[in-house]
Amino acid sequence: MERLPIGEAARRLGLAPSTLRYYDERGLVRPAGRVGGRRVYGRQELRRLAFLQIAQRLGIPLQAAGEVLDAPGERxxxxxxxxxxxxxxxxxxxxxxxxxxxxxxxxxxxxxxxxxxxxxxxxxxxxxxxxxxxxxxxxxxx
Amino acid sequence: MERLPIGEAARRLGLAPSTLRYYDERGLVRPAGRVGGRRVYGRQELRRLAFLQIAQRLGIPLQAAGEVLDAPGERxxxxxxxxxxxxxxxxxxxxxxxxxxxxxxxxxxxxxxxxxxxxxxxxxxxxxxxxxxxxxxxxxxx
DNA sequence: AAAGCGGTTCAAGCCGACTTGAAGTCAAAT
DNA sequence: ATTTGACTTCAAGTCGGCTTGAACCGCTTT
The missing domain is CATH 1.10.287 (Helix Hairpins)
Structure with missing residues (x-):
């Protein structure tokens, strides 16, 4: 189970590390955990980021996209x-x-x-x- | 030749008067003239505004849309x-x-x-x- | 031992596109 | 005569979505 440090995760999605920190801070995409105080990202988190990227390019605000992503079943x-x-x-x-x-x-x-x-x-x-x-x-x- | 004051022009396009002042300030849509210091808008200007509205709703930055609108012939x-x-x-x-x-x-x-x-x-x-x-x-x- | 790399926090800054507020002008209606 | 309404300017504030900068940490390489 690969857990990538922030830089690598950001590189994969073509984002800046600062962006991932910002998403973390805003609660949009939290790292899978921390290793020695450092954020590490897993598959789930990378998928979340990919999803947000799609939404964002279509002009959907991050907030809304994040909510859709977290809503259960019916919602x-x-x-x-x-x-x-x-x-x-x-x-x-x-x-x-x-x-x-x-x-x-x-x-x-x-x-x-x-x-x-x-x-x-x-x-x-x-x-x-x-x-x-x-x-x-x-x-x-x- | 109807020349509308800012409030009426804004109402027609579903914008706030402040928005038109902002566009004027930025040089995107200048009023046809002034009457007693007040902005008045004519057909041409309303069309410009409509064009910018379309562009904007498609995510094209105002700046770019304005430039397209002003470019002559080939450009x-x-x-x-x-x-x-x-x-x-x-x-x-x-x-x-x-x-x-x-x-x-x-x-x-x-x-x-x-x-x-x-x-x-x-x-x-x-x-x-x-x-x-x-x-x-x-x-x-x- | 010093430098470099990649991370950390926190605060502040930036950009686009406006909006808001304060203070003033002017004409028409009461 | 004064109030209302629509306008004027100018400065400052807002919001989303980040970026930048300063100061620091811990590991590896030189």
Whole structure:
């Protein structure tokens, strides 16, 4: 059972040791134990770190991710439902935005954000209160 | 030609007036002008704000979004290419993560993050250095 | 014995994106 | 005449997520 010192654990996940200390302090990922006062990390902890990394790259706050990770049975599943819904929304928005940017890129106007009628029209709808989510969804019906 | 005071402009976009002042100060969105010392916003500025809103919700830093918006012709298109690529990556990651969470949700284990073999296996691959992008891409080939 | 390495704690600093508070201006409504 | 409301500036505060710096410890290598 390999138990890695902080530096090695951090290296594996592409993080700085200070980050792991910070996570420890915040109670997000506590080391498996201490050996001579030094933090040592095991598989479980590395997995927790990996999980947090994924969550974080998707814009989920560390706090929320940590809670999902610690929630038992039912609560865990509920937390996941929320995150899945959030991801579905994110994906829809991203696809809408992508189409939008692709259009902008292909538009012959010199300054599409000012001249392109499609782009301007879309922005104007936002200005008039239509949430981007909706515009994105229209253009990209799930 | 309607020129809205800061409060009205902010309301239209669901922002706080202080946010618009902040954007002005940072040079991201300057009001169309001043009337009696007060900021007034026109269509162009509202569109800029809408654009920044979209960008921001996708995790693009304000600075970057503002630069894309101001870049002329070729540079604009280059900036867009980058953002489109970034979005493609984001979408791929999000879809991978979604599958991952869906699996976790459907896993009968009490604590999937600890017990579910698929989940644990995935996390372990990350621990061993495989970037999540790659794992996500495998599971969700574009 | 001294230097280097990798850890330790604690406090402070930094960045982005704002928000909040204090003090003032101005026009319209009571 | 005064109060209300929306604005102005400027300085400072907040929050998340770290990083940095100072001082120290214990082991190994030179």
């Amino acid at each position: 865990w599943r509920k937390g996941l439902e929320e995150q899945i819904a959030a991801l579905d929304e994110l994906i829809a928005r991203a696809r809408g935005a992508r189409d939008f940017l692709v259009h902008a890129r292909d538009c012959p106007a010199e300054h599409p954000a000012r001249e392109c009628p499609v782009m301007v029209g879309l922005l104007d709808r936002m200005v008039d209160g239509t949430p981007f989510e909706q515009i994105a969804a229209e253009h990209h019906p799930s | 604009w298109r280059k900036g867009l290419e980058e953002q489109i690529a970034a979005l493609d990556e984001l979408i791929a990651r999000a879809r991978g993560a979604r599958d991952f969470l869906v699996h976790a949700r459907d896993c009968p284990a009490e604590h999937p993050a600890r017990e579910c073999p698929v989940m644990v296996g995935l996390l372990d691959r990350m621990v061993d250095g495989t970037p999540f992008e790659q794992i996500a891409a495998e599971h969700h080939p574009s």
